[in-house]
Amino acid sequence: MLLPLIASAVALQPLASSFNLVPYPASVSPRSESFELNANTVIVTSRDSLKVGQWLQHDLGGSTGYTLPLVVRAGSNRIEFVIDKRLTRLGSEGYTLSTGANGVEIRATQAAGLFYGAQTLKQLLPAAAYRLAPSRPSTRWVVPGVQIEDVPRFGWRGAMLDPCRHFIPKESVLRFIDALAMHKMNRLHFHLSDDQGWRIEIKAYPKLTTVGAWRTETVVGHNSGKYDGVPHGGYYTQDDIREIVAYAQSRFITVVPEIDMPGHMVAAITSYPELGDGKEHMVMREWGVSHSVLNLSDATLNFTKTVLDEICSLFPSEIIHIGGDECPRDQWNADQVEQARMKSRGVNEVSAYQSWFTAEMGKHLASKGRRLIGWDEILEGGDLPANAAVMSWRGTSGGIHGAKLGHDIVMAPTSHCYLDFYQVDPKTHKEPDAIGGLTPLDKVYGFEPVPAELSADEAKHILGTQGNLWSEYILNYKHVEYMAFPRLCALSEVAWSPKSVRDWNGFSRRLPTNLDRLTAMNVNFRPLDPAP
Numbered sequence: 098m099l100l101p102l103i104a105s106a107v108a109l110q111p112l113a114s115s116f117n118l119v120p121y122p123a124s125v126s127p128r129s130e131s132f133e134l135n136a137n138t139v140i141v142t143s144r145d146s147l148k149v150g151q152w153l154q155h156d157l158g159g160s161t162g163y164t165l166p167l168v169v170r171a172g173s174n175r176i177e178f179v180i181d182k183r184l185t186r187l188g189s190e191g192y193t194l195s196t197g198a199n200g201v202e203i204r205a206t207q208a209a210g211l212f213y214g215a216q217t218l219k220q221l222l223p224a225a226a227y228r229l230a231p232s233r234p235s236t237r238w239v240v241p242g243v244q245i246e247d248v249p250r251f252g253w254r255g256a257m258l259d260p261c262r263h264f265i266p267k268e269s270v271l272r273f274i275d276a277l278a279m280h281k282m283n284r285l286h287f288h289l290s291d292d293q294g295w296r297i298e299i300k301a302y303p304k305l306t307t308v309g310a311w312r313t314e315t316v317v318g319h320n321s322g323k324y325d326g327v328p329h330g331g332y333y334t335q336d337d338i339r340e341i342v343a344y345a346q347s348r349f350i351t352v353v354p355e356i357d358m359p360g361h362m363v364a365a366i367t368s369y370p371e372l373g374d375g376k377e378h379m380v381m382r383e384w385g386v387s388h389s390v391l392n393l394s395d396a397t398l399n400f401t402k403t404v405l406d407e408i409c410s411l412f413p414s415e416i417i418h419i420g421g422d423e424c425p426r427d428q429w430n431a432d433q434v435e436q437a438r439m440k441s442r443g444v445n446e447v448s449a450y451q452s453w454f455t456a457e458m459g460k461h462l463a464s465k466g467r468r469l470i471g472w473d474e475i476l477e478g479g480d481l482p483a484n485a486a487v488m489s490w491r492g493t494s495g496g497i498h499g500a501k502l503g504h505d506i507v508m509a510p511t512s513h514c515y516l517d518f519y520q521v522d523p524k525t526h527k528e529p530d531a532i533g534g535l536t537p538l539d540k541v542y543g544f545e546p547v548p549a550e551l552s553a554d555e556a557k558h559i560l561g562t563q564g565n566l567w568s569e570y571i572l573n574y575k576h577v578e579y580m581a582f583p584r585l586c587a588l589s590e591v592a593w594s595p596k597s598v599r600d601w602n603g604f605s606r607r608l609p610t611n612l613d614r615l616t617a618m619n620v621n622f623r624p625l626d627p628a629p
């Protein structure tokens with residue numbers, strides 16, 4: 098009679114021991130020895146792992162109320178970070194984590210892997226570890242016995258914020274970075290300019306923020322023709338940007354800035370009318386695609402290059418986003434001066450003119466050791482510099498086409514990655530107004546970034562994926578969180594976990610605990626609907 102009981106206990110193991118980790122690691126095996134984290138625990142670091150140790154010390158300091166000392170050696174009761182260059186199978190971001198009675202050991206070839214190991218360690222603790230202030234003094238937490246080996250599937254695991262349509266204060270951007278870091282995401286795509294507002298201080302062009310960062314009011318709803326009468330604006334100073342970049346960097350997140358050109362430039366053209374058709378404009382109060390775009394005079398090219406110079410000086414990211422989406426060509430068609438200029442540059446058709454411009458920006462960025470990325474429109478008209486990367490948003494076809502041409506690709510199709518779309522049907526649920534569409538959690542979870550159309554070699558060009566939080570209808574940061582989570586929890590698993598461990602049912606079982614973590618962090622996620 099004993100045997101069936103044991104058998105059923107063993108069968109239950111995988112369920113009970115998933116530890117509710119999100120994103121789920123490549124391999125997790127329970128071990129018998131657990132470990133107690135308490136006020137006497139120390140963090141063992143070396144020179145290479147000091148920064149990660151300091152991060153953990155600071156982070157747990159908030160939730161435990163005590164400061165775990167950083168030491169170079171300890172026998173027991175320790176969290177030990179070890180850089181181990183021999184573990185090449187872990188790549189640059191993978192890690193191993195093992196719990197024993199004496200403590201937890203995290204190994205990786207580089208600090209980034211140690212950081213992801215530390216994130217997993219935090220998820221092994223109770224959700225209270227995510228609180229910003231201690232729930233009670235002298236916390237003692239059990240770290241369950243486990244052996245984990247984990248390597249991310251993709252190197253680009255991102256999310257895009259759009260502070261242009263509705264401004265997001267710096268402090269909120271920092272909170273968002275923490276929420277990304279806990280999901281082992283490593284790219285924050287920061288959309289910093291658009292028709293409705295310019296959001297970054299550029300020293301060479303002060304009017305971009307004295308004029309371009311402000312609109313008089315905003316249209317109500319979906320371009321209803323009614324306006325709210327409330328001025329809206331804001332921008333990040335260069336000091337703010339440096340703070341955001343450093344905060345992200347210490348969490349192994351690269352901030353990828355986007356200056357959207359040559360379309361979506363009305364805020365800049367309002368500030369400096371000579372960049373456009375020469376007429377007076379207003380920072381846009383409505384949503385949609387404007388037909389007012391940059392002219393491509395030498396002076397305008399000097400403007401875009403100078404802006405990119407300042408961008409490069411602030412953002413260490415190798416990849417710089419120059420937008421390139423939704424640029425109508427009628428202004429270039431109608432202007433005789435532009436036509437003559439275009440022909441003098443050896444371009445015969447306006448359909449190839451944006452591509453010429455993109456190549457110019459590509460050369461400029463290359464001269465500074467950077468690479469450009471743009472929305473999939475930059476593939477139109479040929480001429481795209483070979484090392485340019487492409488963000489596929491109008492489905493995956495741009496990404497497939499680009500990968501076949503040898504370009505690196507980030508997959509962010511509207512169908513699965515547009516987190517400004519509804520997450521449930523607004524006809525059956527009371528939801529805040531959204532742009533439209535329907536991208537439920539299970540659909541995001543089911544996204545496969547590598548299209549079947551690609552050969553194994555072509556598939557190597559798929560860098561990864563990201564969720565886009567366009568903010569026409571996302572009015573403030575709490576609303577950003579509502580749209581982002583839990584869908585970014587799902588996307589983090591798409592981006593991180595090996596395809597073989599991805600499992601919707603397993604994710605659904607683990608997710609409530611992950612949402613407890615977000616609750617502890619005060620993140621305003623959309624609650625799950627009760628099971629039918």
Ligand code: TNX
Nearest residue numbers: 422472490515517532567568
């Ligand atoms: C299209 S995605 C845009 C954005 C909008 C978004 C709304 C892309 C490259 N351009 O300007 O905000 O749709 O979903």
